[in-house]
Amino acid sequence: MEALVIQTLNGVSLASILILTSLGLAVIFGMLGVVNLAHGELFMLGAYAVATMSKLGLSPWWGLLVAPIVVGAIGMLIERTIIRRLYHRPIDTLLATWGVSIVIRQVVRLIYGTGHMSSTSLMVGSTTVFGYEYPTYRLFVILVTVLVVLLTFFLYFKTTFGLKIRLVISNRSMARALGINTSKTDMWAFGIASALGGLAGAIMSPLVTIDPEMGLAFLAKGFIVVIVGGIGSLYGVIAGGAVIGGGEAAISFLLRPVVAQIIIVLLAVVIIRVRPKGITG
Amino acid sequence: MSKTEKPNHLSGATLSRRRFGKLAVGAAVGGTVLQAPWIISARGEETVKLGGLFHMTGAGSVWGPSMQQCMEYAINEINSSGGVLGRQLAMLAEDDNTSPDIGIQKSTKMIQADGAKALFGVVYSSVRAAVAANVAARFRVPYFYPTYWEGGTSCGRYYVSMGAVPNQQLDYFIPYLVEKFGPRIYCVGQDYIWPRQSIEIVETLLKKHGGELVGKEFVPFDQSDWSSVIRRIKDAKPDVFFPFIGGGLVDCIKQYYDFGLGETAIASTLMDELFVPAFPPELREGMQCSVSYLMDLDNPVNNAFIAGYKKAYGEDAVVNNMGEALYDSVHLWKLATEKAGSFDIEDTVDALGGLSFNAPQGEISIQASSNHAALHQIIAEVRADGSFEVIKDFGKVEPITDCKV
Numbered sequence: 001m002e003a004l005v006i007q008t009l010n011g012v013s014l015a016s017i018l019i020l021t022s023l024g025l026a027v028i029f030g031m032l033g034v035v036n037l038a039h040g041e042l043f044m045l046g047a048y049a050v051a052t053m054s055k056l057g058l059s060p061w062w063g064l065l066v067a068p069i070v071v072g073a074i075g076m077l078i079e080r081t082i083i084r085r086l087y088h089r090p091i092d093t094l095l096a097t098w099g100v101s102i103v104i105r106q107v108v109r110l111i112y113g114t115g116h117m118s119s120t121s122l123m124v125g126s127t128t129v130f131g132y133e134y135p136t137y138r139l140f141v142i143l144v145t146v147l148v149v150l151l152t153f154f155l156y157f158k159t160t161f162g163l164k165i166r167l168v169i170s171n172r173s174m175a176r177a178l179g180i181n182t183s184k185t186d187m188w189a190f191g192i193a194s195a196l197g198g199l200a201g202a203i204m205s206p207l208v209t210i211d212p213e214m215g216l217a218f219l220a221k222g223f224i225v226v227i228v229g230g231i232g233s234l235y236g237v238i239a240g241g242a243v244i245g246g247g248e249a250a251i252s253f254l255l256r257p258v259v260a261q262i263i264i265v266l267l268a269v270v271i272i273r274v275r276p277k278g279i280t281g
Numbered sequence: 282m283s284k285t286e287k288p289n290h291l292s293g294a295t296l297s298r299r300r301f302g303k304l305a306v307g308a309a310v311g312g313t314v315l316q317a318p319w320i321i322s323a324r325g326e327e328t329v330k331l332g333g334l335f336h337m338t339g340a341g342s343v344w345g346p347s348m349q350q351c352m353e354y355a356i357n358e359i360n361s362s363g364g365v366l367g368r369q370l371a372m373l374a375e376d377d378n379t380s381p382d383i384g385i386q387k388s389t390k391m392i393q394a395d396g397a398k399a400l401f402g403v404v405y406s407s408v409r410a411a412v413a414a415n416v417a418a419r420f421r422v423p424y425f426y427p428t429y430w431e432g433g434t435s436c437g438r439y440y441v442s443m444g445a446v447p448n449q450q451l452d453y454f455i456p457y458l459v460e461k462f463g464p465r466i467y468c469v470g471q472d473y474i475w476p477r478q479s480i481e482i483v484e485t486l487l488k489k490h491g492g493e494l495v496g497k498e499f500v501p502f503d504q505s506d507w508s509s510v511i512r513r514i515k516d517a518k519p520d521v522f523f524p525f526i527g528g529g530l531v532d533c534i535k536q537y538y539d540f541g542l543g544e545t546a547i548a549s550t551l552m553d554e555l556f557v558p559a560f561p562p563e564l565r566e567g568m569q570c571s572v573s574y575l576m577d578l579d580n581p582v583n584n585a586f587i588a589g590y591k592k593a594y595g596e597d598a599v600v601n602n603m604g605e606a607l608y609d610s611v612h613l614w615k616l617a618t619e620k621a622g623s624f625d626i627e628d629t630v631d632a633l634g635g636l637s638f639n640a641p642q643g644e645i646s647i648q649a650s651s652n653h654a655a656l657h658q659i660i661a662e663v664r665a666d667g668s669f670e671v672i673k674d675f676g677k678v679e680p681i682t683d684c685k686v
Contacts, residue, residue, distance in 0.1 A: 003512075010512065106338070115343050115555060116531065126540075207535055208531070209559055213340050220503070258472050261504075
């Protein structure tokens with residue numbers, strides 16, 4: 001029974017981590033049609049925000065607040081200067097965002113040096129769930145993911161801004177004809193997605209290595225989640241995160257981590273073969 | 282040879298590496314510290330070039346800069362005390378972008394175009410194996426590798442192992458752990474040769490010393506969620522958790538701490554001054570480690586080395602075991618060249634076997650049969666502030682290897 005409860009929580013927390021890290025990617029990929037290879041670096045910047053606050057002697061909670069704001073602003077800057085020129089050239093965005101990712105990594109090295117950073121823990125200790133001890137911070141990650149997903153859904157489906165974005169995506173020229181400033185909507189959509197990436201990095205900072213390369217591993221997993229779940233749909237991220245995260249946690253426990261990784265990639269291939277547009281596509 | 286002279290003032294960031302190669306080193310005259318270096322073309326003698334290959338960018342860039350400084354420091358030190366056989370040394374430095382391909386290109390260039398007499402550097406096994414086989418062995422130039430490694434995968438006359446192989450990190454460490462914490466050890470490693478070899482040796486040593494390997498498992502390189510692995514470790518209730526994980530170690534320990542370590546101690550062979558800052562204080566405190574060098578070692582050679590190094594690169598400058606090994610490598614190359622009495626590469630390589638050097642870690646020597654260095658095994662505990670408390674120095678340990686020169 002204990003194994004079941006703990007492993008379920010492990011599965012849910014891993015799925016949450018994946019959903020949180022892929023959400024911004026899904027927004028940019030699905031809605032703006034941009035394959036953002038710099039998303040991992042936005043994630044990394046979020047983690048650096050927390051580490052910077054720790055270094056300044058402030059509470060790392062400030063990092064959680066600062067990360068989405070700063071990274072969102074950086075995202076908007078990237079959109080204004082680079083991405084907006086490439087909306088009609090999806091393949092070129094691949095190259096451009098890859099270049100941006102290299103620039104961000106090296107700038108971080110110039111500012112912070114090449115070494116690792118660390119942040120003080122946001123939360124320590126464990127909480128009793130169904131009679132079993134589980135790390136409080138992982139429960140917090142699950143909670144934050146639920147809130148962020150709800151907030152994103154609310155933003156896209158219940159606000160005027162969300163309506164505008166959806167209109168721009170479905171018919172850009174009609175949106176323009178109706179007097180919507182599409183360029184501004186693009187900028188905000190990219191900014192919000194970047195802020196999501198930054199927040200994910202900040203939330204994950206107590207659990208992972210903080211160095212300039214940290215975003216790369218999450219980028220690859222993020223793309224698998226988005227593609228398996230279904231491109232262009234926010235529900236897809238949740239489905240993808242649940243399948244990949246839950247699957248990995250279960251197989252890692254029952255078999256071995258190396259086997260889990262092989263099976264997960266095979267599973268992704270099979271899913272895409274059976275449902276080319278992803279689970280929700 | 283203990284160095285008490287301060288290194289010359291040129292050792293700084295003011296000098297680009299390319300320029301460095303063209304400059305001979307000036308000396309401070311009559312206490313005047315001269316800011317600008319000047320060129321000595323006295324007697325028309327050319328400098329002797331040594332090539333350094335460093336991870337300045339890419340995944341290994343945590344290690345590159347300090348390694349480059351250590352090489353530069355050694356060369357400056359040698360030059361300011363008269364050079365080698367009357368000739369001044371010049372340092373070539375190239376960035377391999379932590380990539381085997383670029384590593385091969387850059388080191389080939391240093392040998393063929395620039396005429397480097399020896400190669401130094403690299404952390405990543407992939408780059409080391411590529412350079413050792415495709416450059417050092419091919420062009421017959423000695424290559425000094427300063428990083429601890431699995432042993433056996435690079436070998437030969439021109440390959441000089443200056444980092445510890447598994448038995449040099451584990452021979453005394455395992456019995457120490459068994460005695461201090463208890464017999465039950467759990468090992469987790471990334472799924473490649475270094476962890477597999479090391480864990481095999483841990484298992485053998487445990488059997489010999491009355492311990493028991495209560496679990497071992499291997500994980501992929503980019504493992505980022507450790508919850509399932511940690512759950513299995515906790516189920517086994519080990520006295521010591523001994524991971525052989527490179528980059529992912531921080532994630533693993535952070536998450537393990539979150540799940541509650543309980544009574545389990547953490548032991549590692551890869552903790553060093555550059556890696557420790559990645560861990561928050563509460564996580565690193567009390568970690569047990571086995572290394573061949575620590576900045577906190579208290580002996581006259583190391584004290585002079587650290588004082589000079591900090592004078593050259595600032596109070597915050599950091600050296601780890603790889604950096605120190607690189608410093609030792611340059612000095613051993615010098616000793617070999619002097620013993621050979623010429624700059625002929627074959628003579629230098631012949632002279633390497635059996636040489637010993639009084640390094641900052643203590644006396645080290647080159648095993649003549651394998652060209653692998655016999656290194657110190659030092660057991661230390663990490664303090665919360667990130668410094669190390671040296672618990673015991675077991676002295677020089679000979680490498681156990683099948684390699685033949």
